[in-house]
Structure formats: structure tokens, C-alpha cells
Amino acid sequence: MMTARRHPDLDRAVQLAGLMLEAAQAADWPSVTTMQAECDALARRQYPADESTHKALLELQLQHEELSALVARARDEIAREIGRHSHTHRALHAYLESSQAP
Numbered sequence: 001m002m003t004a005r006r007h008p009d010l011d012r013a014v015q016l017a018g019l020m021l022e023a024a025q026a027a028d029w030p031s032v033t034t035m036q037a038e039c040d041a042l043a044r045r046q047y048p049a050d051e052s053t054h055k056a057l058l059e060l061q062l063q064h065e066e067l068s069a070l071v072a073r074a075r076d077e078i079a080r081e082i083g084r085h086s087h088t089h090r091a092l093h094a095y096l097e098s099s100q101a102p
Helices: 008-025 029-044 051-099
Strands: none
Touching: 008 029, 008 051, 029 051
């Protein structure tokens, strides 16, 4: 029995998702967003309902879940940094206000 080969566009979507993961792991968010549009467009196309398509879509789903986790961690880290910056800004403002008091 011959196994069906994946559609080249679906292969490209899987490849892009892998590259997006690598870029996200390196915190190269501009590259992630650049590849996202092409990957999404390829993933939304209709493909034959066969085992190779099923496996590729499962692989894409797993990559997407991992990418989402990396994005969530980065978002949380940015929120912490903003919180620290805000706290430092308030402390500096209070110090400057108190040092200018007569």
C-alpha cells in the first residue's frame, strides 16, 4: 500500500511553524510575525482528507501550542518589566518631589 505524500503547501506550513518556534525561542518576534501570515494562509487551505494531512495538521497544532506558550511567557515577562519600570518611576518621582520640598 502506498502512503500519500503531503501537499507541498502543507509541508511549507509545517516548515514555517518550525522556523517560527526557533525564532520565538530566540526572542526574534519580528521574524515570528513576518512568517505568521504565510503560515496561517497555508494552514487554512483545503487539503485532501487523508492520513498525511491529518498527521501534518496534528504537527501544526502541537507547534502552535508550543508557540503560544512561548508567546505567553514573553508577554508575562514584558508585563513584569513594565511593572518594575513603573515602580521605579514612582519611587524616583517621589524622591524628586521630596527633594524639592522647602
